[in-house]
Amino acid sequence: MIFGNKGKLSHRYVVPYKILKRVGKVSYELELPPELAVVYPVFHILLLKKCVGDLASVAPLGSVAVKDSVCYEDVPVVIPYHQVRMLRNKEVASVKVLQRSHSVEGATWEAKVAMKSKYPCLFPSNSTPA
Structure with a gap:
């Protein structure tokens, strides 16, 4: 799952999450921790990456910050x-x-x-x- 700022050296993915169920043809519901309760748990398959067990490429959850007012306004x-x-x-x-x-x-x-x-x-x- 992709989170955070996009940049050349920033982490692209955070810790692996368990897939609870398949919602549509290309979307899945994930089991998110309580810290990410404000995030809708259904994600498109393109935002997910298969976890092959290499924990060195996974960012710890502590570095991910989600604001309560998650919105985007283009100016x-x-x-x-x-x-x-x-x-x-x-x-x-x-x-x-x-x-x-x-x-x-x-x-x-x-x-x-x-x-x-x-x-x-x-x-x-x-x-x-x-």
Whole structure:
């Protein structure tokens, strides 16, 4: 099971856990210790690795820290493009948003009104209203 920060020298897997049951075609439920009670115990097979008994490659559980508020929020960094589309009888303004953890190819189109209300710092004060 993969946990923690990804880095060149960081541990990729933590101690082995017992598989309780197969939940779907590619997911398994693990028996997790009480310290990891906030983690949902069902994992995709790609996140698991067969334990062959080499304890030197396994990180001790003490080095794994799981916060109670496990959530991830992507923060927009810049708006490189603006566009206005005509839909029958109304105009819809949208912006292309580049998120902090995505590449340029991963930028998404969002409604300009929603982005301007949530992140006004991304829009200069002299821009045209949406």
